[in-house]
Amino acid sequence: MLNKVVLNFMFLVLFTVYCFSQQPDLPGQVVAGEQATNQAYLFAHMTHQDYGRLYYSVSTDGLHWQTLNNGKRVFDAYQGHPDIVKGPDNAYYMAGNTSDADPDITIWKTTDLITWKKHSTYTPNLKQVEGYPNPLQRIGAPKLYFDEPSGKFIMTWHTPHKEGIPGDGERYWASQRTLYVLSKDLKTFEGNPKMLFDWDFGTIDVFIRKIDNSYYAILKDETYPTLYWPTGKTVRIARAKSLLGPYSLPEEPISPNFREAPTLIPSPNDKIWYLYYEQYPGVSYGLSVADNLNGPWFQASGYTFYSDWDKYNLPEHVRHGCMITISTKEYDNLIQEFGITTTNEK
Numbered sequence: 001m002l003n004k005v006v007l008n009f010m011f012l013v014l015f016t017v018y019c020f021s022q023q024p025d026l027p028g029q030v031v032a033g034e035q036a037t038n039q040a041y042l043f044a045h046m047t048h049q050d051y052g053r054l055y056y057s058v059s060t061d062g063l064h065w066q067t068l069n070n071g072k073r074v075f076d077a078y079q080g081h082p083d084i085v086k087g088p089d090n091a092y093y094m095a096g097n098t099s100d101a102d103p104d105i106t107i108w109k110t111t112d113l114i115t116w117k118k119h120s121t122y123t124p125n126l127k128q129v130e131g132y133p134n135p136l137q138r139i140g141a142p143k144l145y146f147d148e149p150s151g152k153f154i155m156t157w158h159t160p161h162k163e164g165i166p167g168d169g170e171r172y173w174a175s176q177r178t179l180y181v182l183s184k185d186l187k188t189f190e191g192n193p194k195m196l197f198d199w200d201f202g203t204i205d206v207f208i209r210k211i212d213n214s215y216y217a218i219l220k221d222e223t224y225p226t227l228y229w230p231t232g233k234t235v236r237i238a239r240a241k242s243l244l245g246p247y248s249l250p251e252e253p254i255s256p257n258f259r260e261a262p263t264l265i266p267s268p269n270d271k272i273w274y275l276y277y278e279q280y281p282g283v284s285y286g287l288s289v290a291d292n293l294n295g296p297w298f299q300a301s302g303y304t305f306y307s308d309w310d311k312y313n314l315p316e317h318v319r320h321g322c323m324i325t326i327s328t329k330e331y332d333n334l335i336q337e338f339g340i341t342t343t344n345e346k
Contacts, residue, residue, distance in 0.1 A: 028274065038325045054082055070341055205262060272289060
């Protein structure tokens, strides 16, 4: 009888602790009286229902996001996997293409993140890629980065060299390789595309960042996961001393398997990194957190739509895109132009 009473009491205590305990908040937020270094954030993305079109969500803490424009497109002409970079002229540039089969990459430009205008069209010559003799005519998810030391933009994308075959659709994805081209103005481009990595495995969704004296390539390992390739379909990071490498072999996975479309932002106090990635196809978004890009990383709890459990949340059904820091003025202008929708939680 006593044992039963003790067990019931222990269950009650554990249940009470579970229901009323408070998880620690994620690092990187500003405290009372402290000024945020990074004032606000824009997430340019597509949705599960309207794949490849442009939508906006915003945040003031990099963790809790709200939809703009009542969940409608913000720019009808855009198609692609949105990726935005700020250039040396303080204008923003965005790359896209209508599909992987589209031979052209379109570059868009804006000064206010509201009105986008076509800046240029780039058609990479995939028949003239050094060291890559038989690429298919496919261009996936072009991404932009402006490298201050060289004064040049680098645009990356993935191109495969094998078709899928019956019973082995992964043959196509495993053959993806990351290509790049350089440009000073995103109107003229330097030579033919080149391969960014010399590794013999698939990579997609690659973007570059320079932090202190190192360059980091954040990527998706596109090999299918097996006992003999456990890192498959995860987000990983490679390092180099220069923009074009050579890049080290990627480190251990930051995400679980079957994650893609990573995007990286600094925290409001500029001391922590938030790395988001999608659990596909359109299931949810994960978040890993570190105080430097060399790790260690931990996975935050969130996107469950339960406020007592979530440490971050995004609107439902958001898909591939990019997150960037913006000013309070830009944040206010976006809200004034498009209006804001509060994220609902259970």
